[in-house]
Amino acid sequence: MGSKFFTRAAKIAIVGAAVAGMIIPSAAYSNPESAPTESSISDHEIGTMANDSGSASYTNGASLRSNIWIQSRVNRNCRGSNKRDWSTSSVIQNGHSPRSGTDWVRNRTEFQSYGIASSLDAFGESGNKLSSSWTNNQGQRGSYQSGNVGANWRTAWIEGRIGSTGFYNGHTVHSSANTSVIC
Numbered sequence: 001m002g003s004k005f006f007t008r009a010a011k012i013a014i015v016g017a018a019v020a021g022m023i024i025p026s027a028a029y030s031n032p033e034s035a036p037t038e039s040s041i042s043d044h045e046i047g048t049m050a051n052d053s054g055s056a057s058y059t060n061g062a063s064l065r066s067n068i069w070i071q072s073r074v075n076r077n078c079r080g081s082n083k084r085d086w087s088t089s090s091v092i093q094n095g096h097s098p099r100s101g102t103d104w105v106r107n108r109t110e111f112q113s114y115g116i117a118s119s120l121d122a123f124g125e126s127g128n129k130l131s132s133s134w135t136n137n138q139g140q141r142g143s144y145q146s147g148n149v150g151a152n153w154r155t156a157w158i159e160g161r162i163g164s165t166g167f168y169n170g171h172t173v174h175s176s177a178n179t180s181v182i183c
Contacts, residue, residue, distance in 0.1 A: 068161070091142040092168050158183060
């Protein structure tokens with residue numbers, strides 16, 4: 001499982017620096033082996049990605065894997081037209097193929113902004129905490145979402161989370177992952 005980038009004390013320090021008007025440099029976290037390809041997120045330059053993954057096991061040796069990627073550099077911030085591309089996936093790995101109409105996998109993606117009166121734009125909505133969910137019960141192994149997320153000038157950082165739930169082989173399991181980017 002990937003490392004968590006910000007401790008509570010670090011988050012408080014970042015917000016304090018933003019309020020004081022100090023410049024906050026962009027974060028650059030990357031794991032080239034798990035980063036998606038350019039075509040899997042958008043038609044833009046991907047740049048460096050912040051990412052994480054998690055998994056849970058089924059009784060037959062299959063697993064439910066959660067993946068999240070957020071672009072961590074866009075012209076030094078994530079405000080206005082400088083939105084960051086993101087992608088999430090919930091995938092049943094190994095084991096027999098899921099049964100259409102019986103087995104299913106759900107991807108719940110959530111973004112939260114941190115700062116003083118911070119706000120996000122994602123999923124066609126605005127707010128400081130936004131989410132979207134997609135359930136695939138068509139006999140396929142995965143549920144995928146992608147898009148972009150932007151923030152207002154008061155946002156110090158954005159945290160992205162994915163919660164995956166899958167009913168497969170007669171059992172329901174949950175897995176999750178999260179990552180953060182500095183604005």
